[in-house]
Amino acid sequence: MHRGADSTSVTRLLLNVPLFLGSLLVIWLISRALPSGLDIAFIVAWLASGALIFHRPTERGLARLLFKMRPPTGAELAVLQPIWDDVTGRAGIDGTKYALWMQDTDGLNASAAAGHIVGVTRGAMRQEPQQLAAVLAHELGHHVGGHAWALLLGIWYAVPVRMFMTVVKFVTRFLFYFTAELSCLAAGIFVVVFGSLAVATLLTFPPALALYAIPFLLAWAGRQGELRADRFAGQLGYGPLLISLFTALQAEGYDDEARKEGPIARLMSSHPPFHQRIRALETFVA
Numbered sequence: 001m002h003r004g005a006d007s008t009s010v011t012r013l014l015l016n017v018p019l020f021l022g023s024l025l026v027i028w029l030i031s032r033a034l035p036s037g038l039d040i041a042f043i044v045a046w047l048a049s050g051a052l053i054f055h056r057p058t059e060r061g062l063a064r065l066l067f068k069m070r071p072p073t074g075a076e077l078a079v080l081q082p083i084w085d086d087v088t089g090r091a092g093i094d095g096t097k098y099a100l101w102m103q104d105t106d107g108l109n110a111s112a113a114a115g116h117i118v119g120v121t122r123g124a125m126r127q128e129p130q131q132l133a134a135v136l137a138h139e140l141g142h143h144v145g146g147h148a149w150a151l152l153l154g155i156w157y158a159v160p161v162r163m164f165m166t167v168v169k170f171v172t173r174f175l176f177y178f179t180a181e182l183s184c185l186a187a188g189i190f191v192v193v194f195g196s197l198a199v200a201t202l203l204t205f206p207p208a209l210a211l212y213a214i215p216f217l218l219a220w221a222g223r224q225g226e227l228r229a230d231r232f233a234g235q236l237g238y239g240p241l242l243i244s245l246f247t248a249l250q251a252e253g254y255d256d257e258a259r260k261e262g263p264i265a266r267l268m269s270s271h272p273p274f275h276q277r278i279r280a281l282e283t284f285v286a
Contacts, residue, residue, distance in 0.1 A: 003093075005146035008225040012147075015217050042163070046160075050078035053152050060099075060116040062152075064084035069101040069119045076102055080120060080136075083129055087137045090236045091144070098143065108249065110135045112142035115149045134238035141232025147225040154218075155216050215268065222270035227280050239285040241284040243278055 005013075027046050031039035052058040063069040072080060080100050088095030099219070101119045108123040118139050124132060142148050233242055255273045258266065 003144050003146065005150060006228060008221055009146035009150035012154055012218065012221045012225075013219065014151045015214055015239070018211055018214060019158035019161055022164075023157055026164045033076065050153055050156055051118065053113045053149060053156060056116070059117055063076050063099075063101050063117050065119040067101075067103070067117075067119060068114070069103050069117070072100055072102045072120075076077055076125065079125065079129075079130065080132075084118070084136055087140055089251070090137075091140060093140070093144070098140075106136075110139045112139045112148040116143075116151055116190060117141070117148075125138050126236045127245075130241055134233055134241035134245060137233035137236050137238045138229045138242065141229035142225065144232060145225065145228055147229065151222075157162055163169050164170050184247055219268045223272045230277055230281055231284055234281055234284045243281050243285070246274045246278050246281075250278070 024043075024047075028041055031042045034042055053062070077100065081181070084095050084098075084100060088098075098116045098118055101113075101117055103111070103119050103121045105121045106123045107121055108127065109121045110124050111119040113119055118136065120132075120136070124135055230239075230242060233239065254277065258269065258273055261269075
């Protein structure tokens with residue numbers, strides 16, 4: 001098996017194109033304030049900055065700062081390394097290309113981060129070796145499918161436009177409260193003006209409505225990525241072990257909180273419920 005980008009990763013990248021273009025517009029507007037020559041260099045540097053997520057030192061920095069991970073101790077690595085070697089050996093993949101890291105949380109979890117990092121929690125370390133191997137096989141599936149780097153790349157290139165929207169929201173709220181303090185009439189005029197601009201934008205460019213669907217579609221792509229990573233682990237022979245693990249977690253009530261959430265929260269969830277993952281694995285194993 002080889003690393004690449006499966007349909008889930010490609011879908012995620014395509015869904016991030018509008019956010020990327022919005023960020024590019026923000027970067028271009030900022031560059032207009034720079035001297036000639038530096039403006040082009042600024043844009044090119046931002047476009048090239050996405051390659052940093054594949055830079056090993058940058059990955060280690062992201063693991064510490066963004067993902068709150070740390071390198072494993074000698075004892076932890078002595079447990080993890082043989083299991084990881086067995087998983088990658090089954091897949092025919094060079095496991096030394098990846099770095100095993102730890103997360104100091106008691107939840108049973110693991111994660112594929114950046115381009116070459118696999119994080120494991122303290123809770124996952126308490127599992128039986130074969131169950132831990134199934135969890136690691138799932139994370140390897142994320143890396144082989146390109147899910148981890150596609151997710152991080154999309155997040156990185158959406159930062160400028162997200163920051164711009166945050167500023168716009170803050171300014172809008174401030175202006176609304178400011179005008180409301182002056183008079184109800186001023187607040188009403190403010191709402192009418194901004195509402196008219198929003199309606200005019202949608203009437204002029206109806207596809208803008210599709211932007212509201214992007215967060216839900218990205219969450220859907222994330223759920224599909226989880227199912228694909230489960231199937232990858234099943235291809236390596238860890239399907240029954242994952243079914244056993246998911247069944248135990250379901251029995252412990254891990255799905256209960258999700259059932260209490262509203263429909264919007266469920267649509268925004270990046271992980272499918274365990275019963276769905278169990279059914280998908282049962283079908284694949286059968």
